[in-house]
Amino acid sequence: LQRPASALKEMLENSLDAGATQIIVTVKDGGKALLQIQDNGHGIRKDDLPILCQRHTTSKLREFEDLLGIQTLGFRGEALASISFVARLSVTTMTEGAVHGWRASYTDGVLEAPGPRPTAANRGTLISVEDLFWNVPLRKKALKGVGEEYRHILDVMGRYAVYKAGVSLTCKRQGEARSDLHTLAGASRLDCIRCVWPxxxxxxxxxxxxxxxxxxxxxxxxxxxxxxxxxxxxx
Incomplete structure (x- = not known):
């Protein structure tokens, strides 16, 4: 991970692989203080939460032969593990038909005690990444200013908005009602291009x-x- 935009790219791909049709990204201080992504995908099962941030762990492959027909954007099981080693990571998720959701927090790839806790939630997953690079001072110092880091985030969002036309993508600063990027579900690729480059x-x-x-x-x-x-x- 080089910067907040790098973490966002990994989480965006996870949301898209989960079948999300709506993804909302909320940013504070250019992603240094908070990078939050919420989707309406199929969610994460409670049984998978203890190993969610372990390295080389993924639910995108079931059999070895699945490698021959990969249809997902990622499958190595490295993204959330890497993020959990350099940030404070929490997950709120609920699967289709569940009575309630689950919330869990992770440090250094390990689920924090007491484990997943029941919580109110909508179907899908909400991941919050706080204090990115809090324990890597040299990396944190190397980050650009808040505005520059936010532009990198918008650039990543824009590229995926065009690539995955038809999926609603929204990006905004925390506390702001107005979004800086918003594409509609079902929009054509040309419509998405015009939203990204108005x-x-x-x-x-x-x-x-x-x-x-x-x-x-x-x-x-x-x-x-x-x-x-x-x-x-x-x-």
């Missing part, structure tokens, strides 16, 4: 189709007649 400079979009030698078709969008774009991340 403004008139994207007005002239055209489709570009490229057929490769290996009979692979690539579909993309080109902005025609675009003026100058000040920020490098927007290019």
């Amino acid at each position: 403004g008139g400079w994207l007005g002239g979009c055209t489709v570009c189709v490229c057929v490769c030698v290996c009979v692979c078709v690539e579909l993309g969008w080109l902005a025609v007649g675009v003026g100058g774009v000040g920020r490098r991340a927007s290019r």
Whole structure:
């Protein structure tokens, strides 16, 4: 993990692999103080919570042969383990049809006592990452300012919003009613592009189709007649 955006990428992929159609990310101090992600995916079973943050542990593979047909964005079981070693991590989750949810906290990959506790929850999972790099002072000192780290987070959110068009993604600062990025469930890819890069400079979009030698078709969008774009991340 290099920065808050790195942790967000891993958690976003977990939410998408869980079948989420709505993901809300809340950030405080550029993700240094708080990085929270909430989804409406299938949730985590109580029996899986004790091993949730153990290294090389995943529910995305059941048999060795599953490696031959991987359909998920991740499967190594490293993401939450890595985060739990450098931050204070807590999870609230509920599966379909459950009477209540469960809340658990982790340190250094280990479930904290007294273990999972019953709690009110909605179906899906909410993960809170607090005080990132609290125990790695040199890494924490190397982070950029709050604004710069938040821009990295928005960049990650924007890329996945376009990649997973149709999934509602929202990103906002803690305490703010207005979101800085929001795409609608069921939105087209072009609609998502316009949400991520708003403004008139994207007005002239055209489709570009490229057929490769290996009979692979690539579909993309080109902005025609675009003026100058000040920020490098927007290019």
